[in-house]
Amino acid sequence: MTGTAERIRTSRRGPFLVVAAALFVLLLDGNLPTPLYSVYRERFGFSGTELTLIFAVYMAVLVPSLIVFGQLSDQIGRKRVLLGGLGLGAVGLILLAAAQNTAWLFAGRIAAGIALGATAGTAAAALVELEPEDDRGKAALATVLAQSGGSAAGPLVAGVVAGWAPAPRQLPYGVGLVLTVVTAIAVSRLPREPVGGRWRPQRPSVPPEIRADFARASLSAATVWATGGLFLSVVPSYTAQLLHTHNLALLGTVAAMMLAAACAVQAVSVRAQLSPRRAQPAGLLSLVVGLAALVSAFPAKSLALVVVAAVFAGAGLGLTYFGSQAEINHLAPSGRRGELTAAFLTCVYLGVAATAISTGLLSDAYSLPTAIAVVSAVAGGTALLALGWQLKRR
Template sequence: MRLAYADTARTDLLTPQPDSRGRWRFWATAYTLLILLTGTNLPTPLYRDYEQRFGFSPLVVTLIFAVYVAVLIPSLLVAGPLSDAIGRRRVLLPATALAVLGALGFALATNVVWLFAARIVQGIALGAASGALTAALAELEPTGNRRRAALVSTVASAGGLGAGPLLGGVLAQYLPAPHVVPFVVEIALLVPAAFIIATTPETRPNVRWRPRRPSIPAGMGPIFAFSGTVTFLGFAVVGVFLTLIPTYVTSLSRSHNLAVAGAAVALLLACSALTQLAGYGKPARTLELSGLPLLAGGLVLLAIAGQISSLAMLLAATVAAGAGHGSVFLGGLTAINHAAPVDRHAEVVSTFYVIAYLGVGLPVIGVGFLATAAGLLTAVQWFSAVVAMSCAGMLIVLVRRGQRAEPSVPHP
């Protein structure tokens, strides 16, 4: 009887048993990721106002965004392996406190130095949290389904990226103190996130921490080479939308409504999130095959929209590019999540996010320089042409490689 009981208990431990508490922790962790990303993108529709208020150029806007990425990446590389070793909570609670501090920096900003400082703090916070939260979602998924965890992670990420500009634009446009209220709301939303982190049990493996350079476990090189590249291209588009497209939209629409500027960026990320939901259960290769043409097509439409001053075509470009981003991002993270070793999961995800955030931060600097020298329209058109051709090249590579060996996972 004792042996039979032991066998039964062991089977129960090996087979994930979903319960209400487990589901609550999983979705609460997704909320935390969503809110952290929302906060980092609240300033997006306000940058044009900041330009006029503090007197700086579009290049400075891209540098404010780039410095955020510059600190985010080292934070990812340190905090990802650290959370594998000491536990998610010990990394995530300080990260949440830093997110509050970053929001305060924006609320109190009186010059451009405050903006740089606030973005630096936000970058450290999100870098510390991204890998740990993504790994925690995979560990807390009630049925052990890593593909579903990847979907929730990417949808929460895209949702936060899109909700930030929309929420920031609406609050700034229709409530008093437009440069303060959005960040007070963000701080209020971070309070339950901190409670969630504090009450979630640790799920860490027992591994030793040491600072690491970006690294790829043996056997994952081909996955990182391809999926990382297409993810880089997808996030390059997101970076330009987050920094310069609000100004592009106001020029085409001849409207200075902050909600409209934020809504254009939100539309991109909403389409990304919806595409990820529609693509759930599909192999990574299928997602990338559909995402690359959509991304390239959206960029072509974006360039044409500026040339003919068509707001309708700009919206069509946004929908196509958002759908393309969602497909390539979900495909890449699904492949990475599936192949990552358990004891290095947060580290591997953090390295993947390094590639994504390099896509957000590096190309936009070049676009900012070009916009300052030749004008925003020319800069966006050149960017669109280069990235669209790169997407076409990666699509050719993917087709020639043939079908990737990957287990088929049915829809739930």
């Protein structure tokens, strides 16, 4: 029995790592444009609202893709959906690399959004099924590390390559394309899993007995990722105004720093065996501190406060998202894991889209610092509300 168990763990380890890598690469691809938005804005001459709409259209197509493909992967298999997502992700990178005007950016972001929507819930469900020791906590850690790590690596890679290498509007996407193709080849070699049933598009639903826990975890995760979206969409431009700089490597690093802090905290929380119920309130409190530092940075003209904001907000995202994803993994019935994970991620990305769009509209009507202050205040208030709900159940 021990030998059989060891063989099962060994047979799962490779596929587990490949699926985690696929999720990481697609998040990296989706966030490569982050430090380049200011370059596009100067070259193509679009407004702050258009900037956030380019970011938000990614979410606008991602959400319905989650709804459609989360349930689809339960029926036709995770491998097929992952390959389709990686293929479409490659198309998005090619469109962005070839961009001649704003319409190309919208097309590239639409392709990237559908690609991630197809794979995010699918990969999260596959990681639960493939975790070598059937440990849903470790599967949650792999999911959030892949998402946070890929989101951090995207702006960092693009900022460094665009800042110090030739062809700044093409080469970052070339790097992403190579990684995507290599990952797709690895996914294509995964064993084909048994599937069954006919697929019909349907609205994801949450079983009545877990709806309260699902809503609490989803609200917490949506709040912290709304702040993550702020760092990935407009905080680089905010930092550029604050420091009067166009250094793409620096602007990419600011966005990456927040998500790197999230990854570090997630790894530490697993080593410390922090439970999801403790991780989420601690993360929400840290997020509030980070938002306060972000708002204070502009009047103080302080890069140090931006760094403090990134670290505390990143820690908040890491703790809260790890806790909420682990809770969803435990709540999800095995036959509906892809569907329930897709519903959870739909809530998360709706929060990101709402933040990005409202920030763009406010920045055009008033100023970017004012928009950041208003949106941060709303996000902070929502975080405190979620914190109270988390503490109430203890």
